[in-house]
Amino acid sequence: MSDVQTYAPGTHPDLPPPPNEVGVLAWLRQNLFSNWVNAGLTLASLALIIVIVPPLLSWFVFDAVFSGENRQACEGAGGACWAVVTARWNQFFYGLYPSDQTWRLNVVFVGLLLAVTPWLAPQAPFRRALVWFSLAYPFLAYWLLAGGLSLEPVHTGAWGGFTLTLVIGVTGIAASLPLGILLALGRQSSLPVVSMLCVAFIETVRGVPLIMFLFMASNMLNLFLPQGVQFDLLLRALIAVTLFSSAYMAEVVRGGLQAISSGQYEAAQAMGLTYWQSMRHIILPQALRTVIPGIVNNFIALFKDTSLVAIIGLFDLLNMAKAIVTDADWQGLSIEVYVFAGIVYWIVCFSMSRYSLWLEGSLDAENKDAA
Amino acid sequence: MRAFGIAIIAALMTMGGAYAQTLDEVRARGYLNCGVNTGLAGFASPNEEGAWEGFDVDFCRALAAAIFDDPDAVRYRALTSQERFTALQSAEIDILSRNTTWTLTRDVSVGVDFIGVNYYDGQGFMVPTALEVESALELDGARICVQTGTTTELNLADFFRANGMTFETVVIQTAEESRRNYMAESCDAYTTDVSGLAAVRVTLPEPNAHIILPEVISKEPLGPVVRQGDPQWTDLARWTLNALITAEELGVTSANVDDMREAAVNPNIRRLLGVEGDMGSQLGLDAAWAYRIIRHTGNYGEIFDRNIGTGSPLSLERGLNGQWYDGGILYAPPLR
Numbered sequence: 001m002s003d004v005q006t007y008a009p010g011t012h013p014d015l016p017p018p019p020n021e022v023g024v025l026a027w028l029r030q031n032l033f034s035n036w037v038n039a040g041l042t043l044a045s046l047a048l049i050i051v052i053v054p055p056l057l058s059w060f061v062f063d064a065v066f067s068g069e070n071r072q073a074c075e076g077a078g079g080a081c082w083a084v085v086t087a088r089w090n091q092f093f094y095g096l097y098p099s100d101q102t103w104r105l106n107v108v109f110v111g112l113l114l115a116v117t118p119w120l121a122p123q124a125p126f127r128r129a130l131v132w133f134s135l136a137y138p139f140l141a142y143w144l145l146a147g148g149l150s151l152e153p154v155h156t157g158a159w160g161g162f163t164l165t166l167v168i169g170v171t172g173i174a175a176s177l178p179l180g181i182l183l184a185l186g187r188q189s190s191l192p193v194v195s196m197l198c199v200a201f202i203e204t205v206r207g208v209p210l211i212m213f214l215f216m217a218s219n220m221l222n223l224f225l226p227q228g229v230q231f232d233l234l235l236r237a238l239i240a241v242t243l244f245s246s247a248y249m250a251e252v253v254r255g256g257l258q259a260i261s262s263g264q265y266e267a268a269q270a271m272g273l274t275y276w277q278s279m280r281h282i283i284l285p286q287a288l289r290t291v292i293p294g295i296v297n298n299f300i301a302l303f304k305d306t307s308l309v310a311i312i313g314l315f316d317l318l319n320m321a322k323a324i325v326t327d328a329d330w331q332g333l334s335i336e337v338y339v340f341a342g343i344v345y346w347i348v349c350f351s352m353s354r355y356s357l358w359l360e361g362s363l364d365a366e367n368k369d370a371a
Numbered sequence: 372m373r374a375f376g377i378a379i380i381a382a383l384m385t386m387g388g389a390y391a392q393t394l395d396e397v398r399a400r401g402y403l404n405c406g407v408n409t410g411l412a413g414f415a416s417p418n419e420e421g422a423w424e425g426f427d428v429d430f431c432r433a434l435a436a437a438i439f440d441d442p443d444a445v446r447y448r449a450l451t452s453q454e455r456f457t458a459l460q461s462a463e464i465d466i467l468s469r470n471t472t473w474t475l476t477r478d479v480s481v482g483v484d485f486i487g488v489n490y491y492d493g494q495g496f497m498v499p500t501a502l503e504v505e506s507a508l509e510l511d512g513a514r515i516c517v518q519t520g521t522t523t524e525l526n527l528a529d530f531f532r533a534n535g536m537t538f539e540t541v542v543i544q545t546a547e548e549s550r551r552n553y554m555a556e557s558c559d560a561y562t563t564d565v566s567g568l569a570a571v572r573v574t575l576p577e578p579n580a581h582i583i584l585p586e587v588i589s590k591e592p593l594g595p596v597v598r599q600g601d602p603q604w605t606d607l608a609r610w611t612l613n614a615l616i617t618a619e620e621l622g623v624t625s626a627n628v629d630d631m632r633e634a635a636v637n638p639n640i641r642r643l644l645g646v647e648g649d650m651g652s653q654l655g656l657d658a659a660w661a662y663r664i665i666r667h668t669g670n671y672g673e674i675f676d677r678n679i680g681t682g683s684p685l686s687l688e689r690g691l692n693g694q695w696y697d698g699g700i701l702y703a704p705p706l707r
Contacts, residue, residue, distance in 0.1 A: 070684075071574070088419065096421035157446055158421070219454055222461035233448075313409060313449035315417075323417050323449075326410035328684040332550060332574030 070329040084330045085340045091324060092340070095160015095315050101152060104144045105163050111137055111144075112170065120355065138174075156234040160315030162344060164234075168241055168306040168316065169348075173299050175242045180249025181288075185279065187254060198250070205247035211308055213240040218312035237309045245302045252294040256287030289363055296356035300349045307345075317341055393465055393597075393604035394438070394655050402444040405431035406464035409449040412570045413679040413687075414470050423447045426678040427468040429668050430489060430595055434466065434611050436667035437660045456481050459598050466608055467596040486609040488594040489671075491691040491700065493587035494526050495565040497572060500580050502559060507586035511536040516549045516558035518542075523563055526589040550574065564591055566679065569687045587691070607654045614661040616703035617643055618670035620694055625669035632662055643706055650706060661706075671701070 020026055033039040063079025067086050074081035085092065094102045115134035118127045145167070147153035159167065186198035205213075217236035225231070260283055268278030288295070310319035321341040325334045397403055407415040407427055415425040432442035448464050459467045460482055470492075471477075473485040496515075498504050507530070517524050519542045531538045541558040543549045550571050553561040561568065568583050575581055595612065597605050618624075621640050623631050632644045641647040644665075645658030654660065668674060675692065676682040693699025 075576070091417065091419070091421055094421070096417055096423075099420055155446060157448070160421075215454070219457040219461055219463070222463055310409075311451060312454070313451065315449065319409065319449075320417075323410035326412045326416045327418070328412040328416075328570070328573070331412055331570060331684070 071331065071333060074333075080336050080339075081333050082336060082340075084324065084333045084336055087330070088324045088327075091161055091320055092317065092344070093162045095164055095320055096158045097154060097160065097163065098152070098158065101147075101154060104147075104151065108141050108144050108163070109166075111141060112166070120359075156232050159234065161320045162317050164309075164314060165303075165306050165317040167234075168238060168309060169303040171238050172241045172245050172302050172306070176245035176249045176298075176302065177295070179242065179246035181253050181284070183246060183250035184253035184257060187250065188257060202247045202250050205244055206251070210240070210244050210305055211311055213244055214308060214312050216240075233312065234314060237312060237314055241302070241306065241309070245298065245305075248298055248301075249295070252291050252298055253287065255294065256289075256291035257283065259290050260287050292356055292360055292363075296352055300352050303349060303352070304345060317344060393601045394607060397438060397465055401439075402446050403431060403435045403438065403466065404448060404464040405434075405445050406448050406450045406455055406458055406467040406469055407431070408469045409451060411470060413566070413683055413685045415447075415449075415468075424678070426490065426674060427470060427595075429674045429678065430468045430612070430615075431466060433615060433664045433668045433674075434608060436663045437607070437611055437614075437656060440663050440667075442667040456483060456596075459483055459596060462598070465597075465604070470593045471596055473592045473594050482599050483596045484599050484605050485594050485596055486605060487612045488592040489612055489615075490566070490593040492564045492566050492591035492593055493691070494523055494562060494589040494591070495568055495587050496560045496562050496584045497553070497568045497581055498560045498584060499556075500582055504560075504584070507584045507588070508534060508536075510538065510560055512538065513559040514539045514541055514557070516541045516543055516552050516561045518549060518563065519544060522589070527562055530588040565690075566685070566687060569679075569685045573684050573686070603655055607656070610650075610654060610706070611664060613703040613706060614643065614664055615668075615671040615674065616694075616701050617706050618661070618665050619672040619701075620696075620703065623665055623670060624673060625665055625667070628662060628665045639706070648707065 016022075020029065032042040059079045061079070063077055064082050065074045065077045065079070066082045068074060068081075068083035069087075071081065071084070073083050090099065090102065094105050097105060111133075114130060115137035117124045118130040118134060124130065143149060143151070145154070145159065145163075146156070183198050183202060186194050187202065189195045189198070214237060217240045218233060221231060221236060264282055264286065265278070268282040273281065306316055307318040309316050310322070313319075315323065318341055321337045324330065325337050405428075407423065407425075410416045411425070411427075413425055415423060415427045418424045428447070431445045431447070435444045436442045438444075448458065450458050450464075450467070450469060452469075455467055455469055455471065456477075458464050467483070470490070471485075472492075473488060477483065478485055496507050496510065498510075504510060510531075515527065515538050517527055517540050524540070524542075527538070527540070541552060543552055549561055549563070552558055553571075554575060561571070563571075565583060565587060572578050572581055572583065595608060597608050617639075618628075621637065621643060623640060623643065628644070631640055632646060635641055635644070635646070638647060642650060644662045645651060645660065649658060651658040651660040669677070672680075672689075672694075675687075675689065679685045679687045680689065689697070689699055691700055693701065695702040
C-alpha cells in the first residue's frame, strides 16, 4: 500500500493518454483494424496494392524508354515505350499545324489562361483589364490560329491535337452556357411561341445522338447548299457541338430555376424590377449557384465528347493519337499512345471537377459570411 | 412540306450535271481536295512534321503536280470507311484515294467510278518460321487468328473447304488484339490482307522469325475513286495513274526525267514527257503534265518503294504489283 501515491485534490498532474489510444498504433487500430472484417479488408487491399503497384510503376517509369528515333529504341525494354510520345509530342499538342508556326498556338494557350482567370477567380488582381482582354480574346485567338493580316494563313484542316480539342471544348463551353440559360428562360416564358420553339429545340436535340449531328453536318449539309458553297468543316463541328451541349445545359439551368421558391420571383416583382433585372440580380445568381455540379458535369461531358469529331475526320487529340499509332516507324505502340491521351483528358477533366468543388466551397463560405 | 420534299428530290436529281466541271473548279480553287485514310501505315498517315505521306497520299500529290505543278496543292480530308463515298458524292472531296476495294456493287450502285488499280492486295497468311511451313496448303488443322465479321473470315473458310483441310479459328475483334494473340502463340497462323500482315510483321520483336506465305487467297484490288458524271475528270485521274505506271515501265524516274526529256529518242518516252504528240491537251492540261508528275513524285516504282516497299519499314515485296515484264500484273495501256 505504501507505493500508492496520493494527491491532494487539484494537484494531480496531467497524465499522458494510454499508449494504445494515441499515435500511429492507435490510428492504425481505429482506422484500419477496428474489427475483424476491416482488418481483413485492409490486408486484402494491401496485398492488392503490392501486387499491382510495383509492376505498374516499373512499366510506367523504371523500365520505360523515354527517347529514341523509332521503335527499335525500345527493343528489349520491359516497360512502356514513351519515346513515341516524346517524338510526336508536337503532334499531340499542335496536330498538323505547320511546325514553324507553333509559337502562335503557344500564345493562344497562354492567352486562354489569362482570359479565363477573371471568370474563374473573381478575386484575381487586374480583374477589370482581364475582363476586357477575355472579351477580345476569341477574336485574337481566331486571328492567331487562322492567320491572315500579316500572319501566314493556316487552314482549319491543319488544326489538330490537343489544340483542336481545346478549341472545340472551350468554344462549346463558353457558348453553350449563355445559350443554355436563354433556352431555359425561353422554355419557362409565358409567350407561347417562344416557349414552344425552345421546347421543340431542346427536345429535338436531346433526342438525337451527337454523332448523328456531326455526321449530318459533315456529309449531308453539302447536298443542300448551292454549288460551290463550302462551309468550313470545323465550323460545322463547332456549331453542332455547341447546339447539342446548349440543349443539355438548358435542362440543367431549368432545374436550378425550379429550385428557386416563387417568393423570390414575387419579391423581385414587388420591388419593381423588370423581368431581365430580376433574372440578372435575383433569380439567376441563386439558380446557377444551386446547379454548379450539374453545369460542370456538362462541361466535362462536353470536353470528352469533343473526341467524337474524329468521326468526321477532324484530328482532335484522340484521332491524332490514332494516326500516330499508324506511323510505320512506331507500329504496335498503341497502349502507350492511348494511355498518354487518356492522361491528358483526365488532367483536364479532373481539374474542372476540383475547380467546381472549390467554387461551391467558396460560394458557401460567402453565403455564410452574408448570413 | 410536300413542296420542300420535291425541291430536295429535284436538287438531288440535278446534282449529277452540276458537278460536271471538276477540273475547272479545282483550278479556280487552287488546290485539290483529296480524301485519304485516317491513318494506315504506309498508305496514309501524318509524319513527324505533320505532313501527310504514304502510298495513297502520293497519288493525290501526283494529280496535283499534273494540274498545278505543285504536289503540295492538296488539302487532305481524313475519312472513315463509312463516310468515304458520301464525302465523294457530296463534293466534299474531288478524289478518294483511300485503299478502297473495287467491287461491282460499289462501281455500279454507289455513283462512283474506279479509275484503275494502284495496289493489288489480297488475303494471306503469316506463320512463325519455327513451324517450318512453306505453303498455306500445309496449314491443315492449324489454329488461325482472324478478325471477326470481315470478308477475311469468309475467305478463310472458303479456302480451307476448297482444299479439303480443317482449321480452328481464334476469333478476335481488332488488329491490335490479333497481333497480341499471335505473339502469345495462341494461334499458329495469322490471316488478313498481305499489306496488313507486313505492317504487323515489322512490329513483332523478331520480324525475321516470321514469314508471309506465298498464297494469296482473295482479290482486293485497291484504287482511287472519282465521282460519276464527269468524264474529263475521270480520264485525268485514270491517266495520271497510267502515266505513273508507264514511267516505270520506260525507266523514267524523278532523277533522270530532265535528262530524258532533253535527250530521249524512244518515241514512247518522248510522248510521255510531252516532247512529241499532244496527250495533255486531250486531258485538259498542257503537254508537260506527265513530266511534272514524274519530276515531283517519281514513277510508280519509286512511290511504292518509298512508302511501302523495300525502302520503308513495311518492306512489302512488289509481287503482283510488279510490272508485267517482271512477273507482276501492272500493265498500263499505251499512252498515245
